[in-house]
Amino acid sequence: MQLLVNGENVNLNDGSSVAALLQQLGYTGETFAVAVNGDFVPRAIYDATTLSAGDQLDIVAPVVGG
Amino acid sequence: MTDKLKLYGKEFDSRLLVGTALYPSPAVMRESVSASGSQIITLSLRRQNPEQQQGKMIWDYIQESGCQLLPNTAGCKTPKEVIALAEMSREIFATDWLKLEVIGDDYNLQPDPYGLIEAARELVKRGFKVLPYCTDDLVVCRKLLDVGCEVLMPWGSPIGTGRGLMNKYNLQTLRERLPDTPLIIDAGIGAPSQAGEAMEMGFDAVLLNTAIAKAQNPVLMAQAFKLAIESGRAARNAGLMLKRQTASPSTPTLDMPFWQQTVTAGENA
Numbered sequence: 001m002q003l004l005v006n007g008e009n010v011n012l013n014d015g016s017s018v019a020a021l022l023q024q025l026g027y028t029g030e031t032f033a034v035a036v037n038g039d040f041v042p043r044a045i046y047d048a049t050t051l052s053a054g055d056q057l058d059i060v061a062p063v064v065g066g
Numbered sequence: 067m068t069d070k071l072k073l074y075g076k077e078f079d080s081r082l083l084v085g086t087a088l089y090p091s092p093a094v095m096r097e098s099v100s101a102s103g104s105q106i107i108t109l110s111l112r113r114q115n116p117e118q119q120q121g122k123m124i125w126d127y128i129q130e131s132g133c134q135l136l137p138n139t140a141g142c143k144t145p146k147e148v149i150a151l152a153e154m155s156r157e158i159f160a161t162d163w164l165k166l167e168v169i170g171d172d173y174n175l176q177p178d179p180y181g182l183i184e185a186a187r188e189l190v191k192r193g194f195k196v197l198p199y200c201t202d203d204l205v206v207c208r209k210l211l212d213v214g215c216e217v218l219m220p221w222g223s224p225i226g227t228g229r230g231l232m233n234k235y236n237l238q239t240l241r242e243r244l245p246d247t248p249l250i251i252d253a254g255i256g257a258p259s260q261a262g263e264a265m266e267m268g269f270d271a272v273l274l275n276t277a278i279a280k281a282q283n284p285v286l287m288a289q290a291f292k293l294a295i296e297s298g299r300a301a302r303n304a305g306l307m308l309k310r311q312t313a314s315p316s317t318p319t320l321d322m323p324f325w326q327q328t329v330t331a332g333e334n335a
Contacts, residue, residue: 058113
């Protein structure tokens with residue numbers, strides 16, 4: 001299935017979880033956070049959150065700010 | 067005399083809050099924040115791919131800074147965006163504190179008062195300690211307090227303009243009508259004199275970024291703002307004299323030399 005991750009197309013096996021996506025893309029550590037279709041997904045439920053084709057994900061990390 | 071800044075039950079010695087953006091380098095940013103004496107720094111979140119390293123740089127700095135973190139929701143235009151970003155911030159930065167921004171206009175980055183109040187209400191319910199970046203409108207400020215904000219951050223002027231305190235009448239009104247609310251002037255401050263003026267007017271603190279980061283010597287400018295804010299606060303505590311229309315000599319007029327009472331011949335007779 002195809003997803004949109006940070007505005008770019010990503011292919012992932014059907015029925016995969018957020019955890020699987022993060023592993024495939026190489027996200028490690030705890031300095032990022034995830035939203036699916038604009039809704040926050042807590043770290044504790046990455047495994048339990050199943051993605052669907054067309055889902056839009058935002059993966060964010062700390063940046064400088066004013 | 068202890069004169070601490072009290073925000074959401076925490077006490078701070080410094081009344082200067084600084085942003086971490088726009089510095090010529092991470093090293094200058096670190097040195098400038100240190101020189102400012104600030105104990106509260108703003109940060110943000112943006113999309114990032116695993117191979118990008120900026121996230122790690124700022125994360126490493128956060129770990130060593132010892133400052134209270136104040137993540138912002140810069141760029142958000144709707145309460146839905148704000149709430150998602152706020153929750154992501156809380157997870158990453160492990161703080162309930164939030165500089166709430168809901169932008170209503172792309173050109174002057176003016177806060178959207180309706181979105182601001184709606185977002186603040188929901189964030190307070192979710193346990194956030196909300197510091198809203200707001201306009202200087204008394205009624206909007208009151209409504210933000212009504213929904214549970216304990217601190218307000220009215221703008222001096224639009225973000226990054228350096229124009230100082232644009233509407234002193236409104237700001238003075240806020241100060242007088244909300245005497246017990248911590249009020250932080252956020253945005254638009256371009257010079258230490260403007261920050262000092264805000265403190266003299268009785269504002270509790272000043273939040274700024276561009277004026278330090280874009281100075282030719284950011285570290286020196288950070289020191290300048292630190293001094294101006296300390297000076298302005300001391301002046302406020304000391305009590306400023308009242309303005310008057312006519313001159314009043316400082317030097318005693320009694321026993322002024324060279325002066326003789328003019329006496330006419332007729333009066334002596």
